[in-house]
Amino acid sequence: MHRTTAFLLGSMVWLAVTGVVLPIDPKPAARQAVDPDHAARMARGLEIFKKHVRPILNKHCLQCHGGEVTESEFDITDREHLLKGGLAGPAIVPGDAQKSLLYHVVNHSKKPRMPLKADRLPAEAIQHIAAWIDSGAPYDRPLIERGDSAAWTRKVVPEEAKQLWSLLPLQQVEPPRVVDPAGWVRTPIDQFILAQLQKAGLEPNPPVDRRKLIRRAYFDLLGLPPSPQAVEAFVNDSAPHAYERLLDELLRSQHYGERWARHWLDVARFAESHGFEHDYDRPSAYHYRDFVIKALNEGLPYDTFVRWQIAGDELAPNNNLALTATGFLAAGVHSTQITKNEVEKHRYDELDDILATTGTAMLGLTIGCARCHDHKFDPIPQRDYYQMLSAFTTTVRSEIDLDLDPDGYKKAKAAFDVEHAPYTAALEKFARDQLPTRLAAWEASPASASLREGKAWTTLEPAAMQSEGGATFSKEPDGSILVTGKNAKFDVYTITATTDLVNFTSIRLEALAHPSMVKGGPGRASNGNFALSDFRVSVAPRMDKDAKAQPVKLRSPRATFEQKGLPIAAAIDNDPRSAWAVDPQFGKNQAAVFETESPIGFEGGAVLTFTLKFNNNDGHNLGRLRLAITSAPQPELVGDGVPASVLQLLRTPAEQRSEEGRKSLLEWYKRLDPEYRKLEQAAQEHARKAPKPNIVKALISTEGLPAVRLHTQGEDFLKETHFLRRGDPLQKEGVAPLGFLQILVRTPNPEARWPVQPPPGSRTSFRRKALADWLTDVDHGAGHLLARVIVNRLWQHHMGRGIVPTPSDFGTRGERPTHPELLDWLATELIRNEWRLKPIHKLIMSSAVYQQASTIDPAKLKVDPDNRLFWRRPSRRLEGEVIRDAMLSLSGQLDPRMYGPGTLDPSSKRRSIYFTVKRSQLVPMMVVFDAPEALTSMGERPTTTIAPQALLLMNNPQVRSYAQGLARRLTIGPNPQTEEIVASGYRHALGRQPTAEELQQSVAFIRQQVDSYVGSGKPNGLELALADFCQVLFCLNEFVYVE
Incomplete structure (x- = not known):
């Protein structure tokens, strides 16, 4: 691999400060047989060392053979010194306890017997030492740390190590002057390419014919074939700007986003399942895929595209696209079966996936290689890894309710409100002009007298409400209680109310429907049900605050409906395993009446306490309820209840009522007046036609909201990120503050340049916003490398290989750019065009180098067999998705619907990007044509030629x-x-x-x-x-x- 002299010196400096030793053995080592059990045996040995051998050595040996004292020059503090041994020679032979001096001296089978002048160690301890040696004598960390053990957490990268070409600022280059008698050059890109070709004594290929050019453009930008009509129109269009118009038309197509989103989703390791052995689905993850398509079609600037994927919830919390963009962080694999003891390790693994993917996808750097030690090849210290990792410490997967079309809903709602206004006006006019007179007439009727005498249900007004599970209660105008917020696994409701009614003999509990619940409720379970396992009532005199509440004995329960096997009687049978439920009568009001064993009540009023327990089934809590009492014999199950306050008003002469009282009574009477109810019913019927927001669940990454819980997870995720020696959560070296890659920081005070400043009351840390600011900062941060990486990806997908042939590795292990000046020029053009990708597409595709024929010239092939100088535009096999989409389009069966949930149905007629990506159940046609497994970021798909591809096309x-x-x-x-x-x-x-x-x-x-x-x-x-x-x-x- 070629290196400039300056960078070679810098690399030597970096290797020196990291302590990397590269031994050179002049004699070739003998080939050893591979031991398939080596890793497992070493893992067992390490476990033995941690649990048994380390405590033994610390207790019995370290005092004389470690630290400041090393008797017989024998130091046991680390594995290196154990292998070296002391004056008596090596202490251990890894893999063979019988040949190890340490084993024999502690076993007292050889002198000097150890511990010196002490009893022989217990047999069990000696067995542990022998088993540890036989397994290879692995060590996790020294018994005593020497010097400053945390110095690595403060390591500074020397300036000399920052001279790698990709880390330097963009060079302001001009296209080179070239001799071009044939007039081949069409864009500045061609000047860079032609200059290199001429140096090599090569000429570019002639232009491709127009039929192949339009087919190339269509598949590159849309992933679909052109129609015969489009081909003929382009071939016969002799206008000088015909090709430019074609590119503009294709870049405006909605299919452009579908085509290019697939490239990015490979990089983002996007899938709609968690992975691992259970591979549970992520039904709301598809919104991230839709974000990528929409962002590309709408021309979202690439720096914003990146920023939103890192911190969209912090940068634009009211923007749906920005929120769903954070699905990038949530796209990786995610174990759903971890124990309490594995939570921390799993969390660090997950954070590693997020950071490693961010590094390769956006910066082309393998940052993840610095998890356990300083990067062995690139100047990325372990310190920088953990400081960047801390940006994601409290970031979790969470599901939110999302309105997919808020603007459309507002527009439709405004139009509906105009239509609904006459209904509202009619109700208001009736209430103003006729209702008072009708109320007075009703008060003089026998029906009113019956209510005043207390022969109907009296609705209780709650004075206090409590949920042990943390639910939220709110009082509704009709006297009911609506339960929202947290829906605990099991809950207990305690409701207190007062009444002046004396000698009441029945209690009614209503379970009421409400549109906020699944299927209208009345339960809060996922199917709309509830399961009331216990209903208890106690009573105390209101005037005697010291009196102890007495239980009310209930009997003769009746209900409007009982689920089979779950009757109303179960609510008062003292059996927590039984309950009252109403499946399948969802979305309907239900009621239950309980008679009291004797009349209840006190002069001066009573305080009633109701306890409702829901212990029968997970989340089967009641969502809306109302309580009422009556003294009427054999009362009806259903019927309007009268609130105590209304009953008091009815018993008060009209002339003595306050203005507020008159309004309250009039409002209550609306429920009884038949003419008003008729108008109200018409208004309600029309209101049911009102447009509703398109609310769906969306998987995002954020902070401060409930995390998607794991099936066996016992604890929350960590709140701090620590520096971990060797990447081991058991070897913490302090809390890691937010930081950035030193090699991409060009300011002496990064904390001030990219501060963490959450606004007051924010539920997120704003660390990710600071990271996003650094990533896209072209003056002091990583912005120049960010631009280099993405323009190289565009070039790669248009030209078959990148200017940097390793698109996700711009470090020392990646290949150097074949045309570094062209790469910097394109990156500069991207930034100059405000990070818009479509102009870069058009610039590349307008070039003569892109429009070359793919013909192979043997003479040129001999000079440049890998086409590194781009003397031709190579032919490329289409991806599996594009092959399928092309066949589907040609068949006339293509379903053009965009966005929304995907499918695993192979007979689906939608584009292949809408196939659900389930990690354990990938679509066979995509797999056989080299689609990725979506486990890690993939910047370049392999292109294989295998028999199953032909067999699939012939037999599928x-x-x-x-x-x-x-x-x-x-x-x-x-x-x-x-x-x-x-x-x-x-x-x-x-x-x-x-x-x-x-x-x-x-x-x-x-x-x-x-x-x-x-x-x-x-x-x-x-x-x-x-x-x-x-x-x-x-x-x-x-x-x-x-x-």
Whole structure:
């Protein structure tokens, strides 16, 4: 690998300060057999050392053989000194206790017997030492740390180590002057390319023909084939700007975002399941995929694209796109089966995935390699790793409710409000002009007298409400209680109310529906149910505050509905395993009445305490309830209850009521007046037609909201990130403050440049915002490298390989750029164009180097076999997604719907990007054509040629259905001739006319297939033969490759 002299010296300095030793053995080592059990044996040995051997050595040996005292020059503080031994020679032979001096001296089978002048160690301790040596004698850390053990947490990278080409600021370069008598140069890009070609004595390839050029452009930008009409129009358009207009049209297409989102999702290791052995689904993760598509189509500047993925919830908390962008952090694998003791280790693994992916995706640096030690090749100390890691310490996966189209909802709601206004006006006019008179007439009726006498239900007004599970209670105008907020696994509601009613004999509990609950409730469970396992009532005199509440004995329970096996009687049977429930009567009001064993009440009023327990099923708590009492014998289960305050007003003469009292009574009477109820019902019927916001669950990454819990997780995630020696959570070296890569900081005071300043009352730390600021800072931070990496990715997908051939490794182990000046010029153009990607696409595709033919010239191939100088634009095989989408499009079956949940159904007609990416169940067609497993970031897919690819195209039932669809399209029209069908098939699938030989062979093939099918008794022989022909077109190299 080539290195400049300056950087070679810098690398030597970095290796020196990191303490890396590279031994050189002039004699080749003998090849050793690979031991497949070595890793497992060492792991067992390390466990033995931690649990048993370390305490033994500390207690019995360290006093004389470690620290300041080393008798017989024998030091046991670390493995290196144990192997070296003392005056008596090496103390251990890893893997063989019987040959190890340490084992024999503690076993007293050899002198000097140890511990000196002490009893022999217990047999169990000696067995542990022997087992540890036999396993290889692994050490985790020294028994005594020497010097400043935490010095590495303060390591400073020397300036000499920062001279790697990718870490330097962008060079302000001008396109080189070139001699171009043929007029090949079309853009400044071509000047950079031609200059290098001329130095090598090479000439670029001639331009590709226009049919191949439009096909190339379509597949590069849209991932779909051009229609025959589009091809002919472009071929016949002689206007000088015809190609420019084509590029503009393609970049405006919504399919552009679908095509290029797939490239980024590879880099982001996006999937819709957690991974590991259970691989549970993430049903709300698709919003991140939709964000990427929308962001690309809308031309979101790339620096904003990056910033939102790191800290969208902090930068733009009211922007749906910004919130869903944080799905980038949540896209990695996530174990759902961890024990309490594994929470911390798992969390550090997860944070490592986030940081490592951020580093490779956005900066092209393998930051994750510095987890356990300083990076062995790049100047990234372990200190920087943990300080960057701390940006994500309290970031968790969380699900939020998201309105997918808030602007559309506001517009529709405003239009509906105009339509609904007459209903509201009619109600207001009736209440103002007629309701008072009708109330007075009703008060003089016998119905009013019955209510005043207390013969109807009296609704209790709660004075105090409490939920042991942390739920929130709110009083509704109708006297009911709405329960929202936290829905605990099991809960207990305690409600207190007062009443002046004396001698009441029945209590009613209503379980009421509400639109805020699943299926309308009345329960808060995921199916709308509840399970009331215990209902208890106690009473005390209101006037005697010292009196102890007495339990009320309940009997003869009745209910409007009882779930099979879960009757109302179960609520008062003192059995916590039984309960009252109402499945499947969801979305309906239910009621239960309990008689008291004797009349209840006190002169001066009573205080009632109701206790409702929900211990029968997880989350089956009641969502809306109302309590009422009555003294009427055998009261009805249902019927309007009268609040105590209204009852008091009814018993007060009209002339003595206050203005507020008159208004309250009038408001209550609305429920009884038939004419008002008729108008109200009409208004409610119309209100049901009101538009509703499109609320869905979205998986985001944020702080301060409930995390997506793991199935066996017993504790919350850590609140601080520590420096970890060797990456081990058991070896902490203090809390790691937020920091950045020293190699990409060009300011003496980074804390002031990128401060962590959460606004007052913020639920997030704003550490991720500081990280996002540094990532995109082109003056003092990582902005220049960020720009280099993304323009290289664009070039890679247009030209087949990047200017830097290792697109996710811009470090010393990656390859150097073939055209460093061109790379810096493109990065500068990106920043100058306000980080917009579409102008860079157009710039690259407008160049002569992009428009070259893919023809291989043997002479040029000999000089530059890998095409590093880009003397041709190589042909490339399409990805599995694009091959499928192309066949689907040609069949006429493509479903153009965008966004939304994906599917695993192989017969789906939507584009392949909408396939659900389930890590344990990848779509076979995508896998066989090299789609990634989405476990780690992938910047460049491999391109394999294997037999299953051809077999899939020839035998897959979906491919066959696409071929049949294309065949039907080719036969539309009056009696098409076979020659016309063949020519049309070539124009659709390949964008060109068949040659005379191809035409002749295709016609002969179709006729032969027709004869074969008809001869076997199949009357639709022509239909089947044409499908065969179309399937053959799909199998051609020319179809799956783009020149």
